[in-house]
Amino acid sequence: MPNTKQLEDFVSQVRRDIVRQVHGVNSGHPGGSLGCAEFFVALYQEVMKRKDGFDMDGKDEDLFFLSNGHISPVFYSVLARSGYFPVAELNTYRKIDSRVQGHPTTHEGLPGIRIASGSLGQGMSVALGAAQTKKLNGDPNLVYSLHGDGELQEGQNWEAIMYASANNIDNLISTVDLNGQQIDGTTDHVLNMGSIRAKFEAFGWEVLDVEKGNDMNAVLAGLKEAKSLTGKGKPVCILLHTIMGNGVDFMMGTHAWHGKAPNDEQLESALTQNPETLGDY
């Protein structure tokens, strides 16, 4: 089991992978990806029960679904470095004839991906469908999902949130990346959603806040607590307070880097801030 320092080193490499992927094709979404690096590393390196290799059905293991598919660079980096596909393939991100598409997809058969996402608001329904099947199969393992906070403006989420509590889907942990940013500005400015906690609670979910969503120990503790809340009749929501662009100073806390690639100079600065730990692809 890796210690915190090892996980933080892993995160450093993931951040490098993120900015290098996006820089390599001058497109993609670094901001949200960087903000969720600790969450992905904690999930795949420490928290989830995973089998060797990959099969679509994922029986007898935990499952993860990414709903806000545009943060694919962090997903791809962590999947590759967790052994799902060769790390060198990150170099094909968003390029022609690649399995590493702009947004995650099953279409080209990239191991680790179980659903296409990109058009927002669909992932929670898929996750709770998978959670329902786990219950039918008598499979005690959990289903995790990740959603953007701006993404909650899509109405389908609330259909899913309503269904999950009404049907006691208590083997599902849905995390909301609460970075307060979306394309056109802050979430409060674009469409103020009020208290997301109050909304989930009103819909019958168990909700817990992870105030330091970019602190590895805090993320690990939050996920551990969330796991302890499963199996008790309620779906579980983690409100993960993150900083968009975390770990690259000039990208932090602004929506400006939602979907913009760094230039050569900016890449150099970003890489200097995040040392190579596992070897660049």
Next chain:
Amino acid sequence: MKKYINSGNIDTRSGFGAGMDELGKTHENVVALCADLTGSLKLNDFEKNHPERFFQTGIAEANMMGMAAGMTIGGKIPYATTFANFATGRVYDQIRQSIAYSNKNVKICASHAGLTLGEDGATHQILEDLGLMKMLPGMTVINTCDYNQTKAATIAIADHDGPVYLRFGRPSVANFTEKDGKFEIGKAVHLLEGSDVTIVATGHLVWEAIKAAEELNENGISAEVINIHTIKPLDDEAILNSVKKTRCIVTCEEHNYLGGLGESVARVLATNDPAPQEFVATQDTFGESGTPAELMEKYGLNTKSIVAAVNKVLTRK
């Protein structure tokens, strides 16, 4: 001329319900999802006999489609059911991304398609669904003609790996295909042999095409009638072989002439063996309230319209 006997009018959706109940016994991985229309979809028996495999999603079709996609992960075969309008147009993006692009083994089963929904009117009478669904890569599109065929198709698609759109309807119509007959996806069914004109029909229009052929026969016109239950993949060979003989075709469907069976047939002919074609279909219009028979008459989707289309296409040979 071969005679087809109507064993008694019954709705195609009841064929779906009967098929589901049978699947419940034979296929333990089949699950059903329904968005507050259990009775309308005739799923009461499935719900009663297999409650642990029946999922009531409430009036939330987008979530139902996403859930169905997710339920395939772990090996279930979800049948996601509602009215055709809410099973396609309302949730197109969910079907496109979570089911079709993700290649999930979901069966989208849609009742109350087309004008024959009747009195509820145009909000519920979708005439665009075949087009919407056939445009999705990898989607199999089926429109059955009677109770027996709907039951057979419902059962057959469980053993087909991949997304399927199965379309059926509300009204009681003639039941004339073989009881417990074999349903082969993508394989057209030759109903009547003929030499002057090919009539291909799908859904409720198949029975009307048989009646039209009988009427034409009395006037010395020999019509070949083919039941195209699978719009995609289309049985190109059956169409081309028939047109090779007859040199003209009439396509019949309870759907807009844009995007439906007729356009698929026109593509096959245009790229292989051009021949005159007439379309019995709605003419890029919404429907309205009325009885099914009144609507089929007003919008030109009955025996009379097919006979008129045949007479027209014969002059163009």
